[in-house]
Amino acid sequence: MHYRHWAAAGLMLLSASLKPAVAQHQGQLIPLDTAVRTGKLANGFTYYIRKNNEPAKRALFYLVNKVGSILEDDDQQGLAHFMEHMNFNGTTHFPKNELIDYLQKVGVRFGADLNAYTSYDETVYQLPIPTDNPALVMKGLDIMRDWAHGALLETDDINKERGVILEEKRLREGVGKRLQDKTMPVILNNSRYNYRSPIGIDSILVNFPAETIRRFYHDWYRPDLQALIVVGDINVDQVEKQIKKQFADLKNPENERPRPDYKIELTGRNQFLAITDPEVTVTELEIVVKHPGTEMKTTTDYLDAIKRGLFNQMLSYRLSELSQQPNPPFLGVKAGIGGMTGGLMQFGFSVSAKPGKLQEAFNGTWSLLEQVKRFGFTQAELDRAKTGYMTTMENGLREKSKTPSNSYVAEYQQLFLQGAASPGFDWEYNFVKKELPGITLDDIKAVGTQYMTETNRDIFVVAPEKEKANIPDSATVDAWLAKVKSSSLEQYKDTETHDPLLKKLPEGGKIVSRTKIPAVGVEKLTLGNGVKVWLKPTNYKNDQIQFVSFAPGGINKYSNEDYPTASNTIGIISGSGLAGYSPIQLSKMLNGKSAGVGVYIGGRAQGINGGSSTKDLETALQLIYLRYTAPRKDTVLFENAVARSREQIRNKYDDPANVFRDTVGAVLSGYHYRMSPITQERLDSVSLEKAFEIYKDRFADAADANFVFVGSFNTDSIAPLLARYLGALPALNRHEKPVILHTTVPKGKLIKVVEKGKDNKATVLLVYNGDCKFSEEENLQLQALAEILQYRLLTSLREKAGEVYTPSVQAGMTREPDQRFSVNVSFGCAPEHVEHLVGLVEQDIADLQKSGATKDELQKYKAGLRQQIELQVKSNEFWLQYLAGKIERKEELKPLPDIEKRLSKITGSSISAASKTYLSGENCIRFVALPEKK
Incomplete structure (x- = not known):
C-alpha cells in the first residue's frame, strides 16, 4: 500500500497526453464507449x-x-x-x-x-x-x-x-x-x-x-x-x-454530510521563496504558473488537449536542442503544461544551474520560452509533431485488441472521479485523424499565450546550504524576467534533412543455413559472415518486434588505465548520433518511425538491443548496420557530458543516500577498482578519441555475434532483410574470448555503519552471501526461501512489532564469473529499533532452519509463482530474455521446464535445508545508515 499526495503539485509535465483538456462548454459531448457496461x-x-x-x-x-x-x-x-x-x-x-x-x-x-x-x-x-x-x-x-x-x-x-x-x-x-x-x-x-x-x-x-x-x-x-x-x-x-x-443494500448514512468540492482558489498574486538545505546538491530555479482546472467532456475539450500535447512535444524538442549547444550554463531544463492537485492546471518550468551560473542558465532557457511565446513554432516543427502524434495513434490502433485491462480501468476511474470522457479507441483515433490536419500554428501559439502568463506565478530557488549567500532574492529574479521580456529575440530557424539514413544500401550477404528448433518454435539462420540469427514469431502483440544481440568481448579486455574511458564509451559515442548525423538530425529523420536501436558494451560482451513495428523493421536494421559501421563522435556533446558529470560528483556526498549506496557497493565488490564510483581524477582521464577507438574495436567484428528476434513477423518474409543488413556486418573472425575478472566479497561477519544526514531514520541491509554450486533447481529453492522469509518478516516486523513498513527480501544466484549467492534483507526503521529488529530477523531465520516452511507458506509461494509464470511466458520480453540467455550460455533450447515438477521439489524440509545453507550467517554483512550524531 502507498499513498499519493501532492502528485502534480510540483513540476508535473505531460508529453503528448490527450487528457485533460481546457475546460470549455462548446462542441458536442463525447460519447461513452458502448463496450463498457455501466x-x-x-x-x-x-x-x-x-x-x-x-x-x-x-x-x-x-x-x-x-x-x-x-x-x-x-x-x-x-x-x-x-x-x-x-x-x-x-x-x-x-x-x-x-x-x-x-x-x-x-x-x-x-x-x-x-x-x-x-x-x-x-x-x-x-x-x-x-x-x-x-x-x-x-x-x-x-x-x-x-x-x-x-x-x-x-x-x-x-x-x-x-x-x-x-x-x-x-x-x-x-x-x-x-x-x-x-x-x-x-x-x-x-x-x-x-x-x-x-x-x-x-x-x-x-x-x-x-x-x-x-x-x-x-x-x-x-x-x-x-x-x-x-x-x-x-x-x-x-x-x-x-x-x-x-x-444494492448498502445504505447512505442518515443526515449525510454533503461532500464538498474543494478547490485551490487563484489569488492573482505572484509568490517567491528561496530555500537552502545541506543535502541539496544543485541550485535550481522553478516557476509554476497556475491556471483554472480542466475537463474532458466535449469535442472541444479533446481538441484543446491535442493542441496542448503538440505544444508540449515541440517545446520539449526545442529544449533538447538547446541542451546540445556548446557549454550550456545549465545541467538540466524542463518545461510544459500539466495537471495539478486541487483541480488546477499549470505551466511548469525548472532549470538546474552549474555553480555560479544561475542567472546565465535562467536567461538562456527562459529566453527560449519567450521566443516560443512571441513567435510560436515553425510549420516544419508542427508537421513533425503531427506526424509523431498520428504515428502513436496508428500504433495504438494496431494494438487495440491487445489493450491491457489496466488501461481501461484507468479510464473508467477518471470517468467516475472527474467525469472525463471514455469514448473508446476507435472514436479517439477517428477524431484525431479528422481534426489533427486542421490544427494551425496560430492554434499552438495561442496555447503558449494562454499558459505562459505573468500572474498566479510561484517562483522557487532551491540551493545547497553553502550557496546561501549567492542565491537571488525576489527582486533580482523579477529583474531577470523583465530583461528577457524586453530583449530582442529572433524567430527560431529550423533545419531539416531529407537525406536517407543510408545513402547507399549494403549489398548484403547470404543465408548459408536454416535450422528449425520446433521444441521452442525457433528458426536459426546462419549468414555468410558468421552472424547467427535466432527467430521466434509470436502473437503476443499485433505489431511488435524486439531484438537483442551479443558477442564475446566487452570492456574487461581493457586495462585499468583505460577503464574510465572504456566504461563510459557507450554513453559518449551512442549519444553522439550516427553516420555524420547529430542526435537532433537523426531524431528528425526518424520522426514518425517506430524503430529504436540501442547499443551496449558489458564486461564480457557487446551488442545491440531495440525494437520496431513490422513496417519499420528495415529502418531498425539500417540503424543496427550503422551502429556497427558508422559511429559518430561529437566534441561538443562529449564536453557537455563531462561537465554534467563533474557537477554530479562535486556535491554527490552531501546526499546521505549516495554515501550509503556507494559504501554498500564498495564493500560488496571488495573495493575493486572497477566497481568503485567515478571520481574527478578518473573523469579527467576520460578521452573522446580513446572512446571512439574502443567503440570501433568492439564493433569491428560481428562474426561471433548472435541476434535474437522475437515478435510479430513471418520468418520467410523478413529473411531477405536480415541477409541484406546483418549479412553485411563486418567480419574479421577474431573469435575473441571474454576476459574474466573476479571480485571478492569479505568473508565472515561484518558491520558497516554510515552516519550521515539529519533525519531520524535508519536503513538496514543484511547481506547473507557465499560461494555455491549453481543450478536452476537450487536457484528456485533460493527464490522460494527469500519469498517465504519475506512472509515471515511481514508478520514479525510489521504486523506484530509495528516497527517496519515494508521489509524486503531479495535473493540471487550467479553462475558467471563466479558461482555465488546473496540474500539481501532490507528495511527502514527508527534508529533505536535497529538491534531489536535485526534480532527478530535472526529469530525468523532460526525458526526456518529448525522447522522449515509451513504448508500455508508453501501454498502461497507456489500459487504466486504459477500466476507470475503464466503471465510472463505470454510476452515477447520473456522469450527474448530466455532465448538470449540460453544461446549465450550455449545451452540446448528445450521446452520450458515443467513448473509443477519443479515446484514439487520445494517442501518444508527443502526450505529448512536451504535456510541452513544460505542463511547460516557464516558470511553476513550488516549495513546500517544512521543520522549524524548531534
Whole structure:
C-alpha cells in the first residue's frame, strides 16, 4: 500500500497526453464507449464492467472512493490513509489479516498485485483475480463489498497499525520532504489542501481515539461516493447481476454530510521563496504558473488537449536542442503544461544551474520560452509533431485488441472521479485523424499565450546550504524576467534533412543455413559472415518486434588505465548520433518511425538491443548496420557530458543516500577498482578519441555475434532483410574470448555503519552471501526461501512489532564469473529499533532452519509463482530474455521446464535445508545508515 499526495503539485509535465483538456462548454459531448457496461444503483453506487481478454483468465477489480484526506476533520488528519490500511486489517468476511492470507493462497501477491492508495481526493483499492475459477470471481466481489462498507475497525487492530503508519511516514523523511514542507503552502495558496497531507500528523496518528476513525468511515465510506470497476476475462451479465445483488443494500448514512468540492482558489498574486538545505546538491530555479482546472467532456475539450500535447512535444524538442549547444550554463531544463492537485492546471518550468551560473542558465532557457511565446513554432516543427502524434495513434490502433485491462480501468476511474470522457479507441483515433490536419500554428501559439502568463506565478530557488549567500532574492529574479521580456529575440530557424539514413544500401550477404528448433518454435539462420540469427514469431502483440544481440568481448579486455574511458564509451559515442548525423538530425529523420536501436558494451560482451513495428523493421536494421559501421563522435556533446558529470560528483556526498549506496557497493565488490564510483581524477582521464577507438574495436567484428528476434513477423518474409543488413556486418573472425575478472566479497561477519544526514531514520541491509554450486533447481529453492522469509518478516516486523513498513527480501544466484549467492534483507526503521529488529530477523531465520516452511507458506509461494509464470511466458520480453540467455550460455533450447515438477521439489524440509545453507550467517554483512550524531 502507498499513498499519493501532492502528485502534480510540483513540476508535473505531460508529453503528448490527450487528457485533460481546457475546460470549455462548446462542441458536442463525447460519447461513452458502448463496450463498457455501466450503471448506478438506487443508493448511488456506480459500476463499470468490461469484457477484455488481455491478459486471459484474469480480471481487475477496483473500488474507487471519492474519499480522501481533503474530507478529514481537524482531529482526523491522516485517517483517510489510515482507513485504507484498516481495510486490510479486518473486514466482515476476513477478520484480522485473513484477507491477505487468503489472497496469497490463490496467487495474489501483497504489494505487487493487491494494493491501494490514498490521495487528497480519492482512495482506490486494486485487486487482480484469476478468473478460471468462477468461485474466485464471486469471492472478489465479496472483498469489494467488504472494502466498500465491511471494515470491522476493532480497537486492538487500530492500535497495532499506528506503528506501521508512523514507519511509512518515516520513510518519506528526507531532503525532499523538507523542501515539500516549505513549498507546499505556496503552491497550494494556503488552501485546505495544504493542511490535509494524506500521511497526516504524528500527534493525531499516535493518539486519536478509535471512535474518530469510525466517524470518518461512517461519514464518507458510502455508496453514493463509490464505484466498482471490473475489467477482464469475465461474464459481464453474471458480474452485473451479482453487483446488483451484493451492493444494492448498502445504505447512505442518515443526515449525510454533503461532500464538498474543494478547490485551490487563484489569488492573482505572484509568490517567491528561496530555500537552502545541506543535502541539496544543485541550485535550481522553478516557476509554476497556475491556471483554472480542466475537463474532458466535449469535442472541444479533446481538441484543446491535442493542441496542448503538440505544444508540449515541440517545446520539449526545442529544449533538447538547446541542451546540445556548446557549454550550456545549465545541467538540466524542463518545461510544459500539466495537471495539478486541487483541480488546477499549470505551466511548469525548472532549470538546474552549474555553480555560479544561475542567472546565465535562467536567461538562456527562459529566453527560449519567450521566443516560443512571441513567435510560436515553425510549420516544419508542427508537421513533425503531427506526424509523431498520428504515428502513436496508428500504433495504438494496431494494438487495440491487445489493450491491457489496466488501461481501461484507468479510464473508467477518471470517468467516475472527474467525469472525463471514455469514448473508446476507435472514436479517439477517428477524431484525431479528422481534426489533427486542421490544427494551425496560430492554434499552438495561442496555447503558449494562454499558459505562459505573468500572474498566479510561484517562483522557487532551491540551493545547497553553502550557496546561501549567492542565491537571488525576489527582486533580482523579477529583474531577470523583465530583461528577457524586453530583449530582442529572433524567430527560431529550423533545419531539416531529407537525406536517407543510408545513402547507399549494403549489398548484403547470404543465408548459408536454416535450422528449425520446433521444441521452442525457433528458426536459426546462419549468414555468410558468421552472424547467427535466432527467430521466434509470436502473437503476443499485433505489431511488435524486439531484438537483442551479443558477442564475446566487452570492456574487461581493457586495462585499468583505460577503464574510465572504456566504461563510459557507450554513453559518449551512442549519444553522439550516427553516420555524420547529430542526435537532433537523426531524431528528425526518424520522426514518425517506430524503430529504436540501442547499443551496449558489458564486461564480457557487446551488442545491440531495440525494437520496431513490422513496417519499420528495415529502418531498425539500417540503424543496427550503422551502429556497427558508422559511429559518430561529437566534441561538443562529449564536453557537455563531462561537465554534467563533474557537477554530479562535486556535491554527490552531501546526499546521505549516495554515501550509503556507494559504501554498500564498495564493500560488496571488495573495493575493486572497477566497481568503485567515478571520481574527478578518473573523469579527467576520460578521452573522446580513446572512446571512439574502443567503440570501433568492439564493433569491428560481428562474426561471433548472435541476434535474437522475437515478435510479430513471418520468418520467410523478413529473411531477405536480415541477409541484406546483418549479412553485411563486418567480419574479421577474431573469435575473441571474454576476459574474466573476479571480485571478492569479505568473508565472515561484518558491520558497516554510515552516519550521515539529519533525519531520524535508519536503513538496514543484511547481506547473507557465499560461494555455491549453481543450478536452476537450487536457484528456485533460493527464490522460494527469500519469498517465504519475506512472509515471515511481514508478520514479525510489521504486523506484530509495528516497527517496519515494508521489509524486503531479495535473493540471487550467479553462475558467471563466479558461482555465488546473496540474500539481501532490507528495511527502514527508527534508529533505536535497529538491534531489536535485526534480532527478530535472526529469530525468523532460526525458526526456518529448525522447522522449515509451513504448508500455508508453501501454498502461497507456489500459487504466486504459477500466476507470475503464466503471465510472463505470454510476452515477447520473456522469450527474448530466455532465448538470449540460453544461446549465450550455449545451452540446448528445450521446452520450458515443467513448473509443477519443479515446484514439487520445494517442501518444508527443502526450505529448512536451504535456510541452513544460505542463511547460516557464516558470511553476513550488516549495513546500517544512521543520522549524524548531534
